[in-house]
Amino acid sequence: MGLGEQARWWGLALLALALFLWLFSGAVTPFLAGMAIAYFLDPVADRLERRGFSRLAATAAVMGLVVLAAIMAILVLVPVLIDQFARVVRATPDYLVAIQQFLEGGMERYAPAAVTEGGLLATAFDNLETQVKNASGKIVESIYSGGVAVIDFLGLVIITPVVAFYMLLDWDRMIDEIDHWLPRRHAPMIRRIAGDIDGVLAGFVRGQLTVCIILGGFYAVALLALGLNFGILVGLFAGLISFIPFVGSLVGGALSIGIALFQFWGEPWWIVAVAAVFLVGQAVEGNYLTPRLVGGSVGLHPVWLMFALSAFGAAMGFVGLLIAVPTAAAIGVLARFALEQYRQGRLYQGGEALLPDDPDHERDHERDHERDRGRRPAE
Template identity: 50%
Template sequence: MALPVRDQAKYWTVAAVAFFVVLYLLGDVILPFVLGGAVAYCLDPVADRLERMGLHRIAAVILISLVALLIFILGALLIVPTLVEQTVALFKAAPQIFSDLRNFLTTRFPDLMDGESTVSRSLSTLGETIQSRGGELVSSLVSSVSGIVNVLVLLVLVPIVTFYLLLDWDRMVARVDDLLPRDHAPTIRHLASEIDKTLAAFIRGQGTVCLILGIFYAVGLMSVGLNFGLVVGAVAGALTFIPYVGALVGGALAIGLAFFQFWGEWWWIGAVAVIFFVGQFLEGNVLTPNLVGQSVGLHPVWLIFALSAFGALFGFTGMLVAVPVAAAMGVIARWAIGQYKDGRLYRGTAEAPPATVAVSHADTPANDPDPK
């Protein structure tokens, strides 16, 4: 006999509370395991495909690990130093950029940019604030001993965790399935399948879109000679997972920098704008329809709220788990709404199921010993 609904609700509530308490208490301690699990989840379809091609699971995992290691080494040698260097240079150049902007506005709009105006004072201090705060942030991340140790720990632990999780992924899924409550196993499998589809579309698909667009923007902006093109491309690609935000933020930043660098050379400014228009065309007509699909199930507002809430409560680790938790909560909410609409609370007593009414009328003459 199944447990009463009240007892089941208690158990599931306790499990949810325990999950969030563990996430809050452990925090950054579980960061390598969260990252390793995310990477293993993304690479599991590749390992499955290699297995179907005839490779043994361990051979497939070793091949994937070697390719990933090669990509990481190339990125660490060729991209990361340039990215850090341009980021620091952008923070240092912020005061000069805002000073040039203030001089430009003063020439064009003298009344607006009076020395005592709010806009003038804001522009004069904004660049210095960005330089000081941004420089402190980058310097602390680069020079902090604890930061270096944490990075080294991540570089060592994440590949190891990913390797073992990827190697045993199918067995772990089968073991979890074996532990499901028998009465609820079909429903949990259905919900897990829907969550997996949503995550696969968003994390694997949208992650690939972000990577492709980030590379496209960075290469395109650097090819036209825009200063800090790699930083702008990385920012635009990273923010692409929120519809339109990546293109708007990256485009505004790139075109703003292009105005200061190429003032008077309008064809170069136009070239920067064209790069983002082409990127938006590729995203909307080629990349997103083929890699993500039309129905992801994660509304942008819900996604932003989840990232903000989990980031505030659990830090960087919370931001990493925000997307899968938001996807799971969205799937469960849609399932609960469907259950509610199929129940008597929604339908009421006036709307009886047609099949039940038909059966009761058909069975009355045969089952009634005295029709009179």
């Protein structure tokens, strides 16, 4: 089988997989979530195996702790988050009125026509308030009457732990079996690429998820201690989106400071304290958590990550969000591999291609890296 024919077969397989995920995006969500949980927990189960546990005992112990933690989170956090979200929906029109009054007070001096009845500012806020009320009503209606959504949620809650348990139990066996499917001639190269992808995912997904959990807990507890309205909801939301560098602290800080301005107006020290929470969180994340838990650059640029989330989310909904990060990581690794092959080929070299183990190739490759870093190449 020639290289072109192999490429066609691999391309058809990837196309079939993408088509399957797109057609059955609503049904595969619990299975993808279970696979993600199993991948995340596999190192923990492997460590327990090295301590003398059987694979079944290690899997049962790990999943038992995860299910217990999830039940506690559902019983404790979910009612609080639902209550705070309902309060946000009810309070949003009042916040809009307060913002309108604040802006009108400042603009009456400079642009009085904009704040009169039918003026630009008044019309804009009337339209925004109407849209917010309509959206709030639709959200509440969908929460209470969305029977399909409830069924999907129950399916996710029930099926995902079962899938995660069996995937975690058979993870190593499954990897060995897939390794036997690889074309023998290209197996070492495929293992190398898969290892690079696993390294990126291990560094980003596992490490960054841990960072998000720590930051979300810190923000929620700190804002709750300061007495900020909706502090738990805002704090957990800021931690959840902290996998995009700086976005979590910026968005969470802006929301928290905005709420603090209305709640603590006339008490500026509380507003400063709210801002300090996010400054401390950003400092701890950048100087301690990310270097220790995520490590150095894993090849996922924030812009590429945001594009992947937007593109896959728009194309496949929630399933797209689940596979966006691992797919972006895999594409990044494949792109770097393709670039490496290009730099070893005749198109880049301008003559005879250099073999990967050629000393001249290694020296030229190192010189290129030094030149890219702005250093003088070593002779």
